[in-house]
Amino acid sequence: MSFDGSVVGRWSEPRRFDVTPPGVAGYADAVGGPSPVYAVVPAMELVFAVAGTAAPAELRARVVHGQQDIFFHRRLPVGETVTVRAAVLGLHGKRSGTVATIGVRTYDADGALLNEQYVTEFYRGIPTDLRLGTPSPALPADAPDGPPLRTGTAPLPLDLPRRYADASGDRNPIHLDEEFARAAGLPGVIVHGLASLAVASHTVLADGAEPARLSCRFTRPIAPGDTLTTRVWADGAGHRFESVDRAGAVVLGAGLAELTRPVI
Numbered sequence: 001m002s003f004d005g006s007v008v009g010r011w012s013e014p015r016r017f018d019v020t021p022p023g024v025a026g027y028a029d030a031v032g033g034p035s036p037v038y039a040v041v042p043a044m045e046l047v048f049a050v051a052g053t054a055a056p057a058e059l060r061a062r063v064v065h066g067q068q069d070i071f072f073h074r075r076l077p078v079g080e081t082v083t084v085r086a087a088v089l090g091l092h093g094k095r096s097g098t099v100a101t102i103g104v105r106t107y108d109a110d111g112a113l114l115n116e117q118y119v120t121e122f123y124r125g126i127p128t129d130l131r132l133g134t135p136s137p138a139l140p141a142d143a144p145d146g147p148p149l150r151t152g153t154a155p156l157p158l159d160l161p162r163r164y165a166d167a168s169g170d171r172n173p174i175h176l177d178e179e180f181a182r183a184a185g186l187p188g189v190i191v192h193g194l195a196s197l198a199v200a201s202h203t204v205l206a207d208g209a210e211p212a213r214l215s216c217r218f219t220r221p222i223a224p225g226d227t228l229t230t231r232v233w234a235d236g237a238g239h240r241f242e243s244v245d246r247a248g249a250v251v252l253g254a255g256l257a258e259l260t261r262p263v264i
Helices: 021-031 036-054 160-168 178-183 193-204
Strands: 015-019 063-072 080-094 097-107 113-124 131-133 150-155 211-218 227-235 238-244 250-259
Touching (some): 015 021, 021 193, 036 160, 036 193, 150 193, 193 227, 193 238, 211 238
Antiparallel strands (some): 063 113, 080 097, 097 113, 211 250, 238 250
């Protein structure tokens, strides 16, 4: 089993996706309200397909979502068709495993760029000496200082993984199959990292601000039935944030929201 470095930098053919009102509403229903994280949905199947060109199925069984970084240029046009392309941008090994960076570009019908995304996957326990391509953009390394601007806590329902899989198209069995999740070295099924980010976004953007960038690191799995508490700090014209589980362990770290409309 080995990674195929020859695919790094090779962009996929365009793939079309219909942004339908029922699809947008179904996503909002799964995560407790509208969220800009819906921007990941048009690219979901393509990301998995592109990732599979770099890593065979045996390696994919060890992958977890490490980081997500979304740069927003325009809102997705509901009721219209968008076009998505993706590529493996980098493969970087370290002692504990290998990091794959996947880039995504989403365009409207006229070819205008709607968003750019950087998906970081981590292949646990598969160390390599690969140093190919470019990694994801850097996220803040230091923890936020001082008391938070606001805090919000949300329950993560037991059926959230199934509902999120239906709404997003992400059917990775570590979120749906207890036996598979345990075989992959997890304590059981875990909540999708992007579901946690979407839930956290309700607190992060509670002031009604529009994100120009929304990103975080998925630092620890969280189980369905747990609670997610998100703490938000003012950071210039934007926000920093982190989310913890019921025990206080950080689940979403290095959270960053850069805003297009200043908070008044």
